[in-house]
Amino acid sequence: xxxxxxxxPTPPGTDLAAAAPRRPRHxxxxxxxxxxxxxxxGLAFLLLPLLALVIRAPWSGLPQQLTSPEVWQALxxxxxxxxxxxxxxLLVGVPLAWLLARTxxxxxxxxxxxxxxxxxxxxxxxxxxLLLAFGRNGVVGQWLDAxxxxxxPFTTTGVVxxxxxxxxxxxxxxxxxxxxxxxxxxxxxxxxxxASRFTAFRRVTLPLIAxxxxxxxxxxxxxxxxxFGATITxxxxxxxxxxxxxxxxxxxxxxxxxxxxxxxxxxxxxxIAVLAGLRDRxxxxx
Amino acid sequence: MTDTGERxxxxxxxxxxGHRSGEGLDARLVVERGAxxxxxxxxxxxxxxxxxxxxNGAGKTTAxxxxxxxxxxxxxxxxxxxxxxxxxxxxxxxxxVVFQDYLLFPHLTALDNVAFGPRCRGAGRAEARARAAAWLxxxxxxxxxxxxxxxxxxxxxxxxxxARALATGPRLLLLDEPLAALDARTRLExxxxxRRHLAEFEAVAVLVTHDPLDAMVLADRLVVVEDGxxxxxxxxxxxxxxxxxDYIARLVGxxxxxxxxxxxxxxxxxxxxxxxxxxLSGPVFVAFPPSAVTLYDERPAxxxxxxxxxxxxxxxxSHGDQIRVDLTGELPLAADLTTVAAAELGLHPGAxxxxxxxxxxxxxxxx
Numbered sequence: 001x002x003x004x005x006x007x008x009p010t011p012p013g014t015d016l017a018a019a020a021p022r023r024p025r026h027x028x029x030x031x032x033x034x035x036x037x038x039x040x041x042g043l044a045f046l047l048l049p050l051l052a053l054v055i056r057a058p059w060s061g062l063p064q065q066l067t068s069p070e071v072w073q074a075l076x077x078x079x080x081x082x083x084x085x086x087x088x089x090l091l092v093g094v095p096l097a098w099l100l101a102r103t104x105x106x107x108x109x110x111x112x113x114x115x116x117x118x119x120x121x122x123x124x125x126x127x128x129x130l131l132l133a134f135g136r137n138g139v140v141g142q143w144l145d146a147x148x149x150x151x152x153p154f155t156t157t158g159v160v161x162x163x164x165x166x167x168x169x170x171x172x173x174x175x176x177x178x179x180x181x182x183x184x185x186x187x188x189x190x191x192x193x194x195a196s197r198f199t200a201f202r203r204v205t206l207p208l209i210a211x212x213x214x215x216x217x218x219x220x221x222x223x224x225x226x227x228f229g230a231t232i233t234x235x236x237x238x239x240x241x242x243x244x245x246x247x248x249x250x251x252x253x254x255x256x257x258x259x260x261x262x263x264x265x266x267x268x269x270x271x272i273a274v275l276a277g278l279r280d281r282x283x284x285x286x
Numbered sequence: 287m288t289d290t291g292e293r294x295x296x297x298x299x300x301x302x303x304g305h306r307s308g309e310g311l312d313a314r315l316v317v318e319r320g321a322x323x324x325x326x327x328x329x330x331x332x333x334x335x336x337x338x339x340x341x342n343g344a345g346k347t348t349a350x351x352x353x354x355x356x357x358x359x360x361x362x363x364x365x366x367x368x369x370x371x372x373x374x375x376x377x378x379x380x381x382x383v384v385f386q387d388y389l390l391f392p393h394l395t396a397l398d399n400v401a402f403g404p405r406c407r408g409a410g411r412a413e414a415r416a417r418a419a420a421w422l423x424x425x426x427x428x429x430x431x432x433x434x435x436x437x438x439x440x441x442x443x444x445x446x447x448x449a450r451a452l453a454t455g456p457r458l459l460l461l462d463e464p465l466a467a468l469d470a471r472t473r474l475e476x477x478x479x480x481r482r483h484l485a486e487f488e489a490v491a492v493l494v495t496h497d498p499l500d501a502m503v504l505a506d507r508l509v510v511v512e513d514g515x516x517x518x519x520x521x522x523x524x525x526x527x528x529x530x531x532d533y534i535a536r537l538v539g540x541x542x543x544x545x546x547x548x549x550x551x552x553x554x555x556x557x558x559x560x561x562x563x564x565x566l567s568g569p570v571f572v573a574f575p576p577s578a579v580t581l582y583d584e585r586p587a588x589x590x591x592x593x594x595x596x597x598x599x600x601x602x603x604s605h606g607d608q609i610r611v612d613l614t615g616e617l618p619l620a621a622d623l624t625t626v627a628a629a630e631l632g633l634h635p636g637a638x639x640x641x642x643x644x645x646x647x648x649x650x651x652x653x
């Protein structure tokens with residue numbers, strides 16, 4: 001006690017007895033200034049733009065802006081594509097995560113690195129790569145066109161593919177982490193009861209990691225909803241077909257800033273809604 | 287119930303290698319993992335309960351996992367009721383496992399946990415649930431059928447795990463430290479229940495434990511494993527009377543020495559001789575319980591004990607209402623005294639004492 005009082009500058013009036021062992025140490029003590037100031041700057045930097053969006057929003061004209069068919073078209077397309085991309089990511093991403101977490105094959109580390117590449121790759125580069133693969137003259141695209149008459153670029157399906165490309169790694173990483181944290185001995189227990197490896201996965205592992213899958217899916221969905229670079233490169237910007245909300249916002253900013261703000265507010269609202277939905281999982285995790 | 291118990295007693299094979307009919311378990315488990323090598327031969331007749339007893343890291347659990355098919359055999363063989371299982375994947379083996387911390391599926395109710403096995407083995411949903419309900423009923427858990435595992439007590443979870451393992455009708459039941467996860471009071475009760483359920487089980491049961499009491503209460507035969515190899519096997523009484531390694535001697539609470547017998551004298555490999563009542567020759571073990579040791583602060587004049595050694599107290603530990611004294615000196619040994627005797631002798635670490643053991647209290651047997 002005397003030691004801590006001697007080494008720590010204690011503000012006058014602080015009850016030393018109250019600050020004694022039972023309490024966590026950091027409580028009731030000054031936050032060091034070299035940490036406090038940058039922290040506040042960071043906080044302000046993150047919040048200020050959002051605040052500006054709300055301050056400058058054309059509140060009076062908002063109802064009219066938001067009821068325009070273009071907005072609803074873009075929003076509807078965004079939600080549809082983001083959801084489709086999430087479903088697609090779930091269908092192939094969860095098995096991929098399982099493969100990475102539960103099996104051992106040569107080059108697994110490399111595969112894992114490649115899977116996470118889209119996380120750091122500039123989305124525009126992803127769009128170009130998608131064009132070269134699935135474009136009309138792409139490595140795979142030319143055969144899709146010749147054999148099945150399927151064209152992917154500049155279609156709604158193209159939007160879904162671009163969003164899946166960018167969003168799926170979030171899901172895979174999240175689910176893989178959950179799988180690694182999950183006790184693999186439950187799968188063993190299932191196996192000794194006569195379950196095949198797939199049955200063990202379906203009936204035991206999947207329910208156990210469901211929360212992790214849900215969190216990964218939300219992350220992927222949010223990432224898909226905001227996708228811009230890969231989408232505009234691979235799918236273009238056709239209203240009603242490939243023009244999602246971020247694209248519409250960008251376009252509106254060129255000739256109708258008020259509309260851009262309105263659209264941005266809608267996306268902000270959706271994001272906040274998602275955060276609120278995740279509140280129980282993440283906000284309380286700390 | 288008594289009926290099955292008697293039948294089981296009748297089927298108990300007198301010697302571990304006494305059955306050649308192909309019934310039961312016949313295995314030699316060799317598993318190599320880096321520097322560790324497990325090489326354990328294991329046989330058991332139907333109805334027999336075998337305990338793999340050994341210190342941590344001896345390879346007991348690896349042996350169990352090899353039996354279940356969760357670890358591949360490097361070498362050896364595994365036959366159950368005459369059928370080779372070496373290459374059979376775990377899901378196709380007629381084996382039930384009770385894992386150390388039970389591993390009940392947390393998202394399923396007790397009933398669905400037990401029904402899981404029958405479902406996987408092809409039973410319809412209703413049939414599997416009916417079978418599971420019957421097993422839970424047998425375990426006295428009918429009231430908890432709808433409970434999720436986290437709402438079950440340790441003893442209840444243990445019984446659900448046992449029911450789940452038995453519900454598939456295994457020919458080999460494996461139990462990994464079945465009582466280790468329980469607190470002392472529950473343990474007593476669950477041990478008695480488990481003993482009853484194992485007695486009713488008509489196929490082979492193998493349990494792994496580091497607790498000699500669990501092994502001796504639950505098993506018909508003990509197989510002691512140290513460093514991946516079998517060091518001794520036999521009935522509980524035999525193991526308790528004639529330990530062959532320091533580990534087992536410590537477990538059963540005996541002082542154990544190895545030496546060479548010449549008539550009634552056993553010359554120890556290192557240290558003095560011990561006089562015994564047995565008349566043997568050649569390499570032998572000598573064992574005596576700590577309670578057979580009498581301590582004196584001065585050399586006893588009138589003592590008839592032939593075995594008298596000069597020792598020094600290395601440590602004292604209270605052991606129930608007794609004091610366990612660790613002694614070094616001519617012969618390292620453990621002695622049990624009453625608290626009063628210890629106080630009268632004024633024992634403290636470093637104190638010099640005389641330790642005496644009567645020849646009739648020792649037991650010598652061929653090594």
